[in-house]
Each structure stands twice: as structure tokens, then as C-alpha cells.
Amino acid sequence: xxxxxxxxLRPELPDVQGSVALEADTDRYNGRILSxxxxxxxxxxxxxxxxxxxxxxxGPDTQSISMLFxxxxxxxxxxxxx
Numbered sequence: 710x711x712x713x714x715x716x717x718l719r720p721e722l723p724d725v726q727g728s729v730a731l732e733a734d735t736d737r738y739n740g741r742i743l744s745x746x747x748x749x750x751x752x753x754x755x756x757x758x759x760x761x762x763x764x765x766x767x768g769p770d771t772q773s774i775s776m777l778f779x780x781x782x783x784x785x786x787x788x789x790x791x
Contacts, residue, residue: 717766722746737775747781755779
């Protein structure tokens with residue numbers, strides 16, 4: 710399912726990178742998604758974009774996703790450096 714999530718995003722976010730994993734305690738998926746297309750979007754706009762894409766492609770499986778943090782590649786590099 711981890712790769713399925715990234716593959717589902719790729720048609721609309723071709724540069725998508727990230728890491729998604731199943732959280733054993735909650736049996737839900739969490740992770741981070743990186744794309745330059747997030748550059749001028751607010752946190753809420755990014756979440757809506759990702760969830761709407763996943764709903765179209767994954768359907769009911771989208772309910773198994775708990776939290777996906779969304780960053781541009783530059784934001785993620787700054788976060789790692791902090």
C-alpha cells in the first residue's frame with residue numbers, strides 16, 4: 710500500500726517523493742510527501758489536493774491514511790538541517 714499511495718499521486722504530482730509506512734499501533738498509514746507543486750499552497754490546500762487525488766484513485770482505501778505531511782523539497786531540506 711505504501712508504494713500504491715505514491716503511485717496514485719504521481720499522475721498529478723509527477724515529481725512526488727516521500728515515505729509512507731503503516732503505523733502498527735493504529736493500523737493506519739502515515740508519512741511525508743514532497744513535491745515542488747506544493748510551493749504556493751497553504752497547508753490546508755496541500756492536504757486537500759493530496760486527499761482528493763487519493764480518493765479518486767484509491768477510493769475507500771483512502772480511509773486507511775492517517776496523516777501525510779506535505780513539503781516542498783526545499784522545505785524538507787531546511788527541516789532536516791534544523
